[in-house]
Amino acid sequence: MPYKIVASQCTSCSACEAECPNTAIAEKAGIFVIDPAKCTECIGHYDSPQCAAVCPVDNTCVVDPALPRHSALT
Amino acid sequence: MQQSEELSGGIDAGSQPLDELMQKIADHKGCGSSGGGGKSSCGSSAGQGDLAPEIWEKVKNHPCYSEEAHHHYARMHVAVAPACNIQCNYCNRKYDCANESRPGVVSEKLTPEQAAKKVLAVASTIPQMTVLGIAGPGDPLANPEKTFKTFQLISETAPDIKLCLSTNGLALPDHVDTIKAFNVDHVTITINMVDPDIGAEIYPWVFFNHKRYTGRDAAKILTERQLQGLEMLTERGILCKVNSVMIPGVNDAHLVEVNKAVKSRGAFLHNIMPLISAPEHGTVFGLNGQRGPTAQELKALQDSCEGEMNMMRHCRQCRADAVGLLGEDRSAEFTTEKIMTMDVKYDSETRKAYQQKVEQERQATVAAKNLELATLAGERSDIKILIAVATKGGGRINEHFGHAKEFQVYEVGTDGAKFVGHRRVDLYCQGGYGEEDSIETIIRALNDCTAVFVAKIGHCPKDSLAEAGIEPVDRYALEYIEQSAISYYKEYLDRVRDGEVTHVARGDADIRQGAFISA
Numbered sequence: 117m118p119y120k121i122v123a124s125q126c127t128s129c130s131a132c133e134a135e136c137p138n139t140a141i142a143e144k145a146g147i148f149v150i151d152p153a154k155c156t157e158c159i160g161h162y163d164s165p166q167c168a169a170v171c172p173v174d175n176t177c178v179v180d181p182a183l184p185r186h187s188a189l190t
Numbered sequence: 191m192q193q194s195e196e197l198s199g200g201i202d203a204g205s206q207p208l209d210e211l212m213q214k215i216a217d218h219k220g221c222g223s224s225g226g227g228g229k230s231s232c233g234s235s236a237g238q239g240d241l242a243p244e245i246w247e248k249v250k251n252h253p254c255y256s257e258e259a260h261h262h263y264a265r266m267h268v269a270v271a272p273a274c275n276i277q278c279n280y281c282n283r284k285y286d287c288a289n290e291s292r293p294g295v296v297s298e299k300l301t302p303e304q305a306a307k308k309v310l311a312v313a314s315t316i317p318q319m320t321v322l323g324i325a326g327p328g329d330p331l332a333n334p335e336k337t338f339k340t341f342q343l344i345s346e347t348a349p350d351i352k353l354c355l356s357t358n359g360l361a362l363p364d365h366v367d368t369i370k371a372f373n374v375d376h377v378t379i380t381i382n383m384v385d386p387d388i389g390a391e392i393y394p395w396v397f398f399n400h401k402r403y404t405g406r407d408a409a410k411i412l413t414e415r416q417l418q419g420l421e422m423l424t425e426r427g428i429l430c431k432v433n434s435v436m437i438p439g440v441n442d443a444h445l446v447e448v449n450k451a452v453k454s455r456g457a458f459l460h461n462i463m464p465l466i467s468a469p470e471h472g473t474v475f476g477l478n479g480q481r482g483p484t485a486q487e488l489k490a491l492q493d494s495c496e497g498e499m500n501m502m503r504h505c506r507q508c509r510a511d512a513v514g515l516l517g518e519d520r521s522a523e524f525t526t527e528k529i530m531t532m533d534v535k536y537d538s539e540t541r542k543a544y545q546q547k548v549e550q551e552r553q554a555t556v557a558a559k560n561l562e563l564a565t566l567a568g569e570r571s572d573i574k575i576l577i578a579v580a581t582k583g584g585g586r587i588n589e590h591f592g593h594a595k596e597f598q599v600y601e602v603g604t605d606g607a608k609f610v611g612h613r614r615v616d617l618y619c620q621g622g623y624g625e626e627d628s629i630e631t632i633i634r635a636l637n638d639c640t641a642v643f644v645a646k647i648g649h650c651p652k653d654s655l656a657e658a659g660i661e662p663v664d665r666y667a668l669e670y671i672e673q674s675a676i677s678y679y680k681e682y683l684d685r686v687r688d689g690e691v692t693h694v695a696r697g698d699a700d701i702r703q704g705a706f707i708s709a
Contacts, residue, residue: 127283128299129328131273135400162400169402172274172283 119155119165120180123147125173132167132177141167152183245458248375248429261585262548265321266312268305269298270336274328275360276396276412279474280435280465283327299327302336304526306343310536311529313348316520317544323354325378331361334368341372348536352376356433360396360412362419370426377423378461379416380433383441384451386410391440394474417455424456431459431502436483436491437475438465449495460495461502464488464701485638485699489610503611555585559672563606566676571683573693574603575640577675578613578660587666587674591647597636600675607675613699633658637699640682643674659696 121132121141126148133141133148138161140154150167157179158165167177179185274283300308313319322344324330330337341353354376355369362379369377383389389409396408403411423430432452434445441448449460465482467475474480483491492501578597580589594615601610613635615628629651636642641661645668655662666674685691 125284127272129272129274129283131275131328131332131397134273134333135397164401166400169400170273170275170397172277 118152118157118179118183118185119150119167119177120152120183121148121150121167122176122178123149125176127173129172131170131172135166135170137161137166150177152180157185245429249459261581261583262318262552263321264316264319265323266309266319267323267325268300268308268340269327270300270302270305270340271324271326271330271333272299272328273332274326274358275332275398276329276358276408277394278358279392279394279480280437280467280476282472282476284472298526300526302339302343304529305340306347307534308524308526308529309344309351310347310534311532312524313351313541314534314536315523317541318548319351320545321352321354321376323356325356329358329361330355331357331365334361334365338368338372341374345373348538350538350541354378356380357419358412359416359419360398361415363415363422366419366422366426366428369423370428374428376429376431378431378433379420379457380435381413381416381420381448381452382435382437383409383444384413384417384448385444386413388441388444389413392437417451420452420455420457430457431461432457433461433463435465436462436488438481438483438487440480442483442487442491445491446494449499453499457499459500459502462488462492462495482701485611485613485635485701487698488701492610503609551584555670555672558670559607559676562673562676566604566606566680569604569680569683571604573683573686574601575679575682575693576601576610576638576696577607577678578636578639578642579671579675580642580644581671585671586668587643587671588645588668591642591644591651591662594644597632597639597642598671599636599639600671602675602679607672607679613701629654633660634700636660638696639699640696641678643671643678659694 128143128146128148130143130148133143136150137158138154138156140151141148142151143149165177171177309322324337324340337355344351345353353372353374355374356378357380359379359381362377382392386406386409389412390406393409393412395402395404396412397403398411398415420430420432432448434441434448436442436445445462452460465475465480467473467480467482469476469479492503495501577600579587579600580591580594581587581598582589596612596614598609599611599613600607602608615632615635632651633654637658637660639660641663642655643663643666645664647662647664652662663678666678682691682693686693
């Protein structure tokens, strides 16, 4: 549930979209957004969240503190 | 004034490393010739040179591979590949400015369908457009679906257009067979190092097998994948060019090793480019003050590697969406909005007819050069001079001094005339801080040249150039470049012999770093 993209820093390069194992990332009107209902923080798939690992701008794919962490973490 | 002091200070500060570099280069040359595998002579970059006939056949109309072709043929890049799988310290993906010309920068991203339409629109408008490249703005092979879909659409509608792509090489081994299947016969790999310790200073991270690697580990993976990809391409008969960014103090001397490594793996052309780095680009190198090489440092490195293999010197480091002849960018004429309203008719007959005309003109250029060269036979002199040329293309001196956004530089000696580089002189966009005096900028860019050939020139710049020791020459207006250069050189030798002029070695020159402002 918990990753989000900081829209003001996103370059819309689309790299995260292809890497997401949950197809939780999509482009909406030129901006990429993560569907919090689909995001699993890549738990069970990979060692680290793929969107954050491939993102060219630091601190742009980040944990959304407004949402509870993924259930596997709690 | 302060600007010029800073600049000359930069050049002085660079002379010590230059000496060291020259020493390493000298060592390298000796090593290359004793190995016996070196190139026989400095192949005339203007023609077939030392290229095997089958390679020449493939590259002769490719502006990015053949120095001669770039006068006559145009290329375009379509920006369908925004994602990247590595981070380079000379790249900042956030930056996008229509006035900016450097790799990694575009104004709008295209879908494969939009890209295909754009290619047809451009090819119908510019018959000399023979090459379509995908170069980013990210890495084409980090966007394999978009890249190959674009190639598929274009090969269906415009099969005469050559396809090429430019990659950082990380994903290359996974896609070599697809590249072959799409008949892409030109691939460029950017290889800046073969030593992971040096790579760690250039690449902060790579994303590979679902994991971000940093430091030496990242560079080790990258170099292994690059060299593996290069070997796989050459095994399959796909022509491979290697681009390297020359970063003084980081990989400048090391590029000699890179040159050997890529040559031994079958790369047919090596393009060493100067680092583009300014604080306003927001790159790591721009912000930490990493300087780019001077014109002479770049030339010295290129000259040394030329003993080993063909060097490319006409690269304009263009944008990932550039359109037109090298050195010009007509992308603004072909925005998505404009092409979607264009009625595009792809007429391969007109294109063929135009290209035949170009072929005749090209042969005439070579014939004129050879004729002039014959008159130099028997002349022996150690004197070599650089001549800057204002040209709009077609291999002729056909640009007004004041309109030139760049000059092409030829080195002339008793062996003939050879293209050795180009110098940008467009006005410098300094992020709103105004423009420096353009004639001073031009003189700094051409400071190592003995003469400048133009179609026409006004009185004021003529005087300024003469004062700076650069002879402005307009008597070869509209003539062939190389023929004129040899003719001027002969007269120059006579004038030196008669004591009319004293031959002095010229100083160093600047490589422009700022934004390219195209018309």
